[in-house]
């Protein structure tokens with residue numbers, strides 16, 4: 001098969017049935033039958049390949065994972081019901097009581113909750129490191145550090161972590177390097193090249209890309225994925241065949257969609273950079289981004305997310321202005337998702353991160369007027385006009 005991303009995303013497909021379909025059928029079945037007792041025994045014993053029960057094996061999940069492995073360059077993978085199921089499975093399957101997890105301070109809210117609230121109940125400790133101080137990272141490694149977990153670009157701050165630098169530290173200290181590649185997708189960035197052992201995706205975002213289904217996966221080395229597979233097989237947070245079928249079809253258009261998401265986000269970022277009502281703007285491929293050089297090194301484009309801080313209103317209340325801005329939008333939708341065809345605007349301080357104290361928010365870079373835009377696939381002029389217009393109206 002061709003080694004080009006687009007072609008691999010389209011032509012990695014299940015073998016055709018006798019009906020010779022051009023597009024993979026949906027295997028909406030809970031289980032699979034065996035010709036005789038011996039075939040059933042051998043399949044259960046893993047002496048013979050075959051699908052058994054859709055909690056852990058189904059042709060649609062298989063096709064989705066085969067494709068994801070081809071795109072990320074990984075040996076193996078496991079499909080999960082959501083991105084969070086993949087995150088949680090990677091923690092539970094690969095760590096035990098007494099281990100230490102090292103994580104970047106700005107991570108997805110639910111990931112932060114698992115690490116701070118649930119892992120300690122099982123005796124797994126953690127530390128958070130500051131994304132913007134790479135010179136301090138090595139000092140956080142301990143003798144019992146088992147895993148390093150990061151996102152890059154981070155959510156919602158779009159900070160960039162140097163994968164090559166951190167990958168080398170992980171190798172030196174012999175710890176599992178676990179990378180959530182949700183924001184970049186394998187089209188823009190392949191963490192495997194920098195030594196990632198596990199790659200996590202929330203397929204709900206750009207991989208579906210059309211705001212329809214939840215899904216996720218963990219990809220990586222065979223021996224590590226085996227543990228994650230067994231955890232999901234036994235605990236049940238598996239991907240449904242229908243969602244797997246949707247997600248595998250979606251991968252066929254990932255490249256063209258990501259190109260447009262990135263182009264639209266870049267146009268928006270450049271327009272906002274000139275806007276006088278903006279305190280700061282962050283987009284990885286703008287030269288003003290603090291880790292611009294690292295972004296250029298490890299990503300082929302800047303991604304679809306732009307964040308900016310609005311200047312305060314008349315009483316310099318930036319939080320208030322952030323909410324006024326959202327109310328003034330007409331095209332962009334106000335919703336919790338990202339990576340959709342529709343441009344989405346969120347104000348993290350009053351929504352996704354409202355449960356943190358203001359101090360905790362500032363620690364992870366969530367300032368009161370911070371706005372996150374997930375650039376959709378509409379015409380770029382309409383996106384820019386809506387966002388710039390709402391900034392005007394929120395004054």
Ligand SMILES: *Cc1c(COP(=O)(O)O)cnc(C)c1O
Pocket residue numbers: 082083084085108111151155180182183201202203204205214215216
């Ligand atoms: C959304 C998201 C997740 C969680 O994925 P779900 O599919 O919603 O469970 C994890 N990591 C990142 C970076 C995300 O944006």
